[in-house]
Amino acid sequence: MAGMCVPAPPFPITSGRISLVCRVASVPEEQRCQCISVTSVFIPFKTISSVHLISPRPGCSRLQVIATLKNGRSVCLDSEARWVKVIIRVMMSKAND
Amino acid sequence: MAGMCVPAPPFPITSGRISLVCRVASVPEEQRCQCISVTSVFIPFKTISSVHLISPRPGCSRLQVIATLKNGRSVCLDSEARWVKVIIRVMMSKAND
Numbered sequence: 346m347a348g349m350c351v352p353a354p355p356f357p358i359t360s361g362r363i364s365l366v367c368r369v370a371s372v373p374e375e376q377r378c379q380c381i382s383v384t385s386v387f388i389p390f391k392t393i394s395s396v397h398l399i400s401p402r403p404g405c406s407r408l409q410v411i412a413t414l415k416n417g418r419s420v421c422l423d424s425e426a427r428w429v430k431v432i433i434r435v436m437m438s439k440a441n442d
Numbered sequence: 443m444a445g446m447c448v449p450a451p452p453f454p455i456t457s458g459r460i461s462l463v464c465r466v467a468s469v470p471e472e473q474r475c476q477c478i479s480v481t482s483v484f485i486p487f488k489t490i491s492s493v494h495l496i497s498p499r500p501g502c503s504r505l506q507v508i509a510t511l512k513n514g515r516s517v518c519l520d521s522e523a524r525w526v527k528v529i530i531r532v533m534m535s536k537a538n539d
Contacts, residue, residue, distance in 0.1 A: 394499060398533050399492040408536055430534055436495050437527055439505055 376404030379411065380421035387428050388412060388420065390435055396422075398433075473501030476508065477518030484525050485509060485517065487532055493519075495530075 379399070392414050399409040410422040410429055422429045476496070489511050496506040507519040507526055519526045 393497065395494060395496040397492060397494045398530065400490065400533060401536065402491060408533060424534065433495065433530060433534060436497060436505060437521065437530060439498065 373404065376402060378405035378407070378409060380409045383410075383421045383423040385423035385426040385429075388414070388422070388432075390432055392416070393432065396433060396436065470501065473499055475502035475504070475506060477506045480507075480518045480520040482520035482523040482526075485511070485519070485529075487529055489513070490529065493530060493533065 393412050394415045395413045397409075397411040397413070399405075399411070401407055408424045410424045410433075412420045412422050414420065490509050491512045492510045494506075494508040494510070496502075496508070498504055505521045507521045507530075509517045509519055511517065
């Protein structure tokens with residue numbers, strides 16, 4: 346969670362370490378990561394109907410790649426997997442067909 | 443619209459041409475193209491929060507590239523424009539940051 350930490354108010358420091366009070370800014374639902382986990386298991390191109398690329402943002406620091414399959418399921422893909430990059434390149438190249 | 447045409451029932455052909463009765467299969471709303479027109483006017487990468495790539499499908503024969511901007515607006519992009527391909531490549535390359 347994005348958060349802002351400020352030194353704790355002056356009270357006896359027991360552990361000798363400066364304790365910080367972090368005011369954790371609650372991140373609105375839609376800003377948080379939609380993908381809790383990702384798969385790098387290959388999914389055939391023909392079964393994919395769309396791919397949604399969501400840029401990193403305050404509530405989610407990584408790129409999210411969400412494929413919607415023709416059976417209606419949505420799957421979070423590993424944005425670093427080579428086949429994911431190839432699938433997106435193939436989708437874009439089909440624009441010239 | 444996708445359609446299936448069958449020879450018209452036998453009735454006096456006045457114009458001498460075989461008339462066809464086309465049973466036009468009505469394409470469900472969600473299958474049709476979401477993009478009526480596209481823009482090839484450059485949109486700065488920083489203003490884009492996500493890009494949705496929708497593969498061609500029965501109701502829409504072309505690739506659709508829909509950008510959602512940080513101001514909440516959605517814009518249909520020209521999938522053949524060079525800068526659109528570059529923006530998607532940049533998004534994917536940021537996966538390794």
